[in-house]
Amino acid sequence: MKSLKNFHFFEDWMQRYEYMIELGKSLPLIDEEYKTDNHIIKGCQSKVWIHAALEKEQVNFTADSDAIITKGIIAILIRVFSNQRPKAILEANTEFIDKIGLKEHLSPTRANGLASMIKQIKMYAVAFQTQLN
Amino acid sequence: MIDVNKIRSDFPILSRKVNGQDLVYFDNAATSQTPTQVIDVIIDYYSRLNSNIHRGVHKLSQEATEAYEIARIKIQKHFNAAKPYEIILTSGTTEGINLIASGYSNLLKPKDELIISAMEHHSNIVPWQMLCEKTGAYLKVIPMTLEGTLNMKAFGELLNKKTKLVFINHVSNALGTVNPIVEIINKAHANDAYVLIDGAQACPHIKPDLQALDVDFYVTSAHKLCGPTGVGMLYGKAELLKLLPPYQGGGEMISTVTFEKTTYADLPHKFEAGTPNIAGVIAFGAALDYMNDIGFDSIAKYENELLNYATDSLQKIDGMKIYGEAHNKTAVISFNVGKIHPYDLGSILDQLGIAVRTGHHCAQPIMDFFEIPGTVRASFSFYNTFEEIDRFIAGVDKAAGMLQ
Numbered sequence: 001m002k003s004l005k006n007f008h009f010f011e012d013w014m015q016r017y018e019y020m021i022e023l024g025k026s027l028p029l030i031d032e033e034y035k036t037d038n039h040i041i042k043g044c045q046s047k048v049w050i051h052a053a054l055e056k057e058q059v060n061f062t063a064d065s066d067a068i069i070t071k072g073i074i075a076i077l078i079r080v081f082s083n084q085r086p087k088a089i090l091e092a093n094t095e096f097i098d099k100i101g102l103k104e105h106l107s108p109t110r111a112n113g114l115a116s117m118i119k120q121i122k123m124y125a126v127a128f129q130t131q132l133n
Numbered sequence: 134m135i136d137v138n139k140i141r142s143d144f145p146i147l148s149r150k151v152n153g154q155d156l157v158y159f160d161n162a163a164t165s166q167t168p169t170q171v172i173d174v175i176i177d178y179y180s181r182l183n184s185n186i187h188r189g190v191h192k193l194s195q196e197a198t199e200a201y202e203i204a205r206i207k208i209q210k211h212f213n214a215a216k217p218y219e220i221i222l223t224s225g226t227t228e229g230i231n232l233i234a235s236g237y238s239n240l241l242k243p244k245d246e247l248i249i250s251a252m253e254h255h256s257n258i259v260p261w262q263m264l265c266e267k268t269g270a271y272l273k274v275i276p277m278t279l280e281g282t283l284n285m286k287a288f289g290e291l292l293n294k295k296t297k298l299v300f301i302n303h304v305s306n307a308l309g310t311v312n313p314i315v316e317i318i319n320k321a322h323a324n325d326a327y328v329l330i331d332g333a334q335a336c337p338h339i340k341p342d343l344q345a346l347d348v349d350f351y352v353t354s355a356h357k358l359c360g361p362t363g364v365g366m367l368y369g370k371a372e373l374l375k376l377l378p379p380y381q382g383g384g385e386m387i388s389t390v391t392f393e394k395t396t397y398a399d400l401p402h403k404f405e406a407g408t409p410n411i412a413g414v415i416a417f418g419a420a421l422d423y424m425n426d427i428g429f430d431s432i433a434k435y436e437n438e439l440l441n442y443a444t445d446s447l448q449k450i451d452g453m454k455i456y457g458e459a460h461n462k463t464a465v466i467s468f469n470v471g472k473i474h475p476y477d478l479g480s481i482l483d484q485l486g487i488a489v490r491t492g493h494h495c496a497q498p499i500m501d502f503f504e505i506p507g508t509v510r511a512s513f514s515f516y517n518t519f520e521e522i523d524r525f526i527a528g529v530d531k532a533a534g535m536l537q
């Protein structure tokens with residue numbers, strides 16, 4: 001899995017948030033046609049849509065949210081999980097979320113959203129893995 | 134006059150730090166903070182009185198029962214109900230509403246009509262929808278104006294001979310609008326319909342006189358007015374409460390039990406099955422004492438000054454849009470800045486130690502009406518200060534700069 005070295009260098013919350021907002025702007029955006037209720041993630045205060053496609057046995061994620069900080073959070077997840085084989089995604093542990101200090105900055109309601117996003121990403125991986133078998 | 138520094142010293146939580154900064158607590162409409170005077174009553178109860186009420190012959194039980202019933206009388210006096218047994222002690226507003234909804238499921242006929250408003254909390258929508266599903270009654274909705282007030286002309290047109298019940302919040306939690314409940318009650322009564330008022334948001338700011346209002350049912354929660362969570366009251370006119378069947382079966386609510394037949398206890402016990410939140414009820418009484426000592430007139434006047442100051446300052450921020458512009462409103466400001474998502478703004482304010490609510494505030498129909506995902510809601514209490522508002526305004530400014 002790719003690392004997110006930059007992240008824990010931010011001591012200051014403002015820098016951390018500004019970085020997240022920047023990352024949010026670089027998020028690979030989901031096609032408008034997939035911005036439907038089928039692709040919406042429950043458990044977030046803001047709306048989150050995630051879509052995945054399998055290309056050359058690797059999963060590519062695209063996403064969007066109506067909130068910019070949420071977009072930054074998904075951007076981080078997608079950096080970690082995109083362009084991986086489904087198996088690698090399934091085996092990946094999610095400790096990095098603690099490590100980069102995301103979790104401590106997320107209230108329970110928001111953390112639930114994060115958990116749902118990861119769950120959705122892993123569900124896509126399960127589906128593609130079955131397809132490959 | 135409010136001596137805010139003296140008042141603040143009554144609230145231990147207000148000297149807490151959040152994210153390294155002094156807490157600014159502007160989520161009072163969700164729940165209010167608790168003064169030492171109320172916390173001490175809870176400690177005293179468990180240290181000195183704890184026992185089960187209404188059933189023991191022993192001293193502790195008698196003293197606890199007395200304290201519990203004194204609290205009921207305090208609540209009765211505060212709201213000016215005619216009789217103590219018209220005060221049913223509940224776990225909160227939500228339970229009070231469900232108790233009435235469940236009671237009416239046997240008293241309504243198909244095609245009867247119920248009226249609610251477009252600005253209700255989900256807890257004053259869902260129980261009535263469930264009641265309609267059960268009984269075949271219809272739910273009608275009073276529409277809202279762009280200022281966030283009720284369209285009273287439309288209300289008049291919705292009322293007819295089939296209208297049985299009307300449910301309105303006294304104050305909207307998402308917008309702060311104070312609704313014209315006197316007019317609503319009078320019009321409904323002229324049509325032989327009964328009225329339930331959800332007072333959850335009104336009671337921290339207004340002292341309702343239930344007999345003068347001539348309202349049929351009134352519900353509220355202690356935690357919105359400096360009391361503990363999970364306690365509340367349902368007021369109902371005795372003759373109406375007597376018509377309703379019990380809500381839950383259990384101990385305390387019976388008169389005699391045999392396997393053939395159980396006869397129910399009289400009011401209020403018929404609706405108070407099981408061991409209640411005894412300490413909570415006693416603390417509810419103490420919270421009313423606390424607020425009455427400060428005085429609801431002083432509270433309303435001071436909070437109105439906070440509201441005007443905050444509204445004027447917020448309006449200077451570029452892209453500011455305030456939802457709920459009724460003349461008569463409580464100290465609640467629901468707003469958005471430009472296209473910034475309320476969640477983003479709330480997250481940055483949280484980092485600055487400022488607690489506000491973001492989202493749909495359990496009033497999704499209002500958000501749909503304004504076609505927005507939600508709002509940021511700042512709600513003030515008599516223990517908040519003008520300096521805190523300055524910090525909040527600076528925080529909104531800073532967040533807007535980061536997010537735009």
Ligand SMILES: Cc1ncc(COP(=O)(O)O)c(C=O)c1O
Nearest residue numbers: 225226227254256302306333354
């Ligand atoms: C208008 C209104 N009604 C009902 C409720 C529900 O109160 P409780 O959760 O204490 O039952 C609230 C609280 O948020 C409210 O603001």
